Amino acid sequence: AQSVTQLGSHVSVSEGALVLLRCNYSSSVPPYLFWYVQYPNQGLQLLLKYTSAATLVKGINGFEAEFKKSETSFHLTKPSAHMSDAAEYFCAVSRVDSSYKLIFGSGTRLLVRP
Amino acid sequence: GAVVSQHPSRVICKSGTSVKIECRSLDFQATTMFWYRQFPKQSLMLMATSNEGSKATYEQGVEKDKFLINHASLTLSTLTVTSAHPEDSSFYICSARPRDRGNHEQYFGPGTRLTVT
Numbered sequence: 001a002q003s004v005t006q007l008g009s010h011v012s013v014s015e016g017a018l019v020l021l022r023c024n025y026s027s028s029v030p031p032y033l034f035w036y037v038q039y040p041n042q043g044l045q046l047l048l049k050y051t052s053a054a055t056l057v058k059g060i061n062g063f064e065a066e067f068k069k070s071e072t073s074f075h076l077t078k079p080s081a082h083m084s085d086a087a088e089y090f091c092a093v094s095r096v097d098s099s100y101k102l103i104f105g106s107g108t109r110l111l112v113r114p
Numbered sequence: 115g116a117v118v119s120q121h122p123s124r125v126i127c128k129s130g131t132s133v134k135i136e137c138r139s140l141d142f143q144a145t146t147m148f149w150y151r152q153f154p155k156q157s158l159m160l161m162a163t164s165n166e167g168s169k170a171t172y173e174q175g176v177e178k179d180k181f182l183i184n185h186a187s188l189t190l191s192t193l194t195v196t197s198a199h200p201e202d203s204s205f206y207i208c209s210a211r212p213r214d215r216g217n218h219e220q221y222f223g224p225g226t227r228l229t230v231t
Contacts, residue, residue: 101148104157
């Protein structure tokens with residue numbers, strides 16, 4: 001069965017510091033992986049996606065993620081945090097069957113300190 | 115492009131009444147729409163998958179008679195919470211998968227906050 005694990009329910013960084021949000025997946029076949037961001041009382045916005053092309057994926061707002069098959073990881077990074085990055089971040093994997101259902105991690109809340 | 119809207123954004127209803135939430139794909143046709151429920155400070159829980167012109171498929175543990183889903187067109191799906199109770203209070207989010215795309219991408223609506231008093 002596929003699954004996603006996000007390590008750290010809360011991550012706190014200083015403004016300007018590196019952001020690293022961790023995501024590990026479990027999948028018997030090459031997965032489709034996604035990172036979404038959610039601001040309070042809003043829906044989810046797609047940051048980036050991995051669909052078996054380049055292993056380093058660049059997304060919006062300066063975020064990027066690297067797919068590492070050997071580590072079954074898809075960690076999200078941003079070189080320099082901005083106050084506006086404070087939000088909830090979800091990693092997700094798409095089911096390998098034809099249902100296209102997304103399996104979400106538990107989420108990581110990013111706090112950015114001034 | 116790829117905008118999904120939900121209406122209403124917030125609704126307060128009395129216990130025992132029914133509430134309908136609409137999910138629309140504004141600039142694309144959606145073969146499949148998904149309905150999620152999110153409790154405070156938690157992840158999204160998939161409730162059901164809605165395919166245009168066919169019956170919705172519900173996840174295990176979701177009462178299909180309580181959460182009625184209709185996907186009447188390629189741009190509209192509705193979720194009706196019947197005989198609502200306070201424990202149904204939650205944030206409901208829909209997503210839509212564009213037709214003619216094979217990259218597993220979904221676009222999410224802004225969510226609907228339901229409060230049952």
